[in-house]
Amino acid sequence: MSKSNNVYKDAFNRCLRLLDETQSLPSEPELGTLLGVSRTTVRSILSRMEETGLIAWNKRNKTVLRTPRPEDFFPEEETDSLAEIIERSFMRRLLAGGAEAGMQINELELAREIGVGTTSVREFLIRFSRFGLIEKRRNSHWVLKGFTRAFALELTEIREMFELRSAAAFAELPVDSAVWADLDRLEVEHRQLASDIATRFNEFSELDERLHRLIHRASHNRFIVDFYDVIAMIFHYHYQWNKAEERQRNEVAIQEHLAYIAALKSRDPAKVDIACRKHLKSARQTLLSSIPEGRQAQPADGTLTGTFARA
């Protein structure tokens, strides 16, 4: 089947949303930058838009003829990259339970179950291995290390080390640095979210990631910045996994963030250290509480497949 054209479909959908706002589209290179794709893909998009009567296209002239209808969009599920599909599928199996530490992971079976080629699965597993949840036996299978309490503790240990250092570096950034404006913007968004918490509490995770990434970037260390990918991945799935008291947890976290932001703005190392420690401590608690020691939940339905096999 070779390669899916999800890049084209996704960019097409995003381009459709642009149509609402303007009467005519910009030049091809400009559109390419806007959508983050090559001109080749832009031209495919324009071709289809012309065919389906959305625009009239003649050289530099791309006039919008009508507003897009729901049926103009490609189905959402066709816009995901293979890597995303595999990751979701793999994580669902991992969190669905029955995936205990020490189990073997079978590339071929995983590929068959997801309905993709083995190469893509292999590449995914290699990329995924840096999260510390799986390990390769040379010339043989992968071993699941498990989403355990030990994992969470090791992860948070590094996180705390890195974030304390980054926060300290952040506070020392010159006052004319652009980060202070970014921080102000994040503060405003935090306040808005805090006042709308009843309805928008699930928007917190995105804000959370943005704040922490901003702080980590102050370290100017690629290993620290890259490590946030591990944290972000875990929290992304953790938020989906642990919905208990989500609203209350997020409400607390927002207040901690605001205190943290205030401390950073004070540029007082001692204050920064205290606020940072406090937030990290409760973040660790939240994560740990979602991983009961002897977690071995069985899947609710018959979904348990042979992806993970007893060793």
Add this chain to the structure above:
Amino acid sequence: MSKSNNVYKDAFNRCLRLLDETQSLPSEPELGTLLGVSRTTVRSILSRMEETGLIAWNKRNKTVLRTPRPEDFFPEEETDSLAEIIERSFMRRLLAGGAEAGMQINELELAREIGVGTTSVREFLIRFSRFGLIEKRRNSHWVLKGFTRAFALELTEIREMFELRSAAAFAELPVDSAVWADLDRLEVEHRQLASDIATRFNEFSELDERLHRLIHRASHNRFIVDFYDVIAMIFHYHYQWNKAEERQRNEVAIQEHLAYIAALKSRDPAKVDIACRKHLKSARQTLLSSIPEGRQAQPADGTLTGTFARA
């Protein structure tokens, strides 16, 4: 061409060396464990040994008939795994000069030049990316970030953080822990090497890695332990790259190691901290001095190929 049988060839060679010592070989499963391969591979090895008259093989009876001759061995270069071949080839290009930050890496070209399939190169690059020297542009090429001073500084920053913590954890290990025996053994080896330094100075790098890995393991943190892979890789190639004053550098390092070991054995946190800091500081100096700021050496011969292309 599918897959090379380097696992078999390498295990065969290693098995040949066993022949010198014994009159008859152990059982197939035992040999498998010994050589780290499956019984399937063991049987292939035994078959060939029988064919070439090295052993007489009848069921459980594997009698050695003669000592192996040089021509019995497979050539060394046929025993390397593809991943090793690709890594060496890639690193040679990287260190040969002309590989400046920002350049593009071309998978196809790299594959062609090394004479392997693109899949293997892709997988290598994904694995290699965790070292922080290259970065992927989505749906597009890889970008070389370069073996620069900034890289070395970021690397050592993390290394120092991790090692100080590991060393502190090491000193707190109970006295009956097995690590103290390992440490004693390493101390002896260090002393032996120190007295033979004139002839064996190039054996230091292996000892260096063993000591640091032992210490890092005390952290009981997979991220810290795994990070040593990055350091090991860099130092491995760095040792090949920078031969200037190698003997003297290693002599100093051995003394620092011995002081470090003594500090650990004292189990006094303050002493450990001092010895660790001192050694890390000179390790950083050594690494930094091998990366002159404006390094842009051109290759000595016409080896510069299109693997790295100007952006």
Add this chain to the structure above:
DNA sequence: GTAATGTCTTTTATCGTGAAAAAACATTTT
């Protein structure tokens, strides 16, 4: 009856191939 050997099956490692997407080059338009 445990542990080896003998045989058969499954999985991993690697390649060549082809479509999607990017990038390079050539031509036109303003």
Add this chain to the structure above:
DNA sequence: AAAATGTTTTTTCACGATAAAAGACATTAC
């Protein structure tokens, strides 16, 4: 002549296929 469009080439991404290697099962030896 700078920046767009039109055209061609190259590269990336993903698949199925195949030999090497691992693993499972059946049989024999002690």
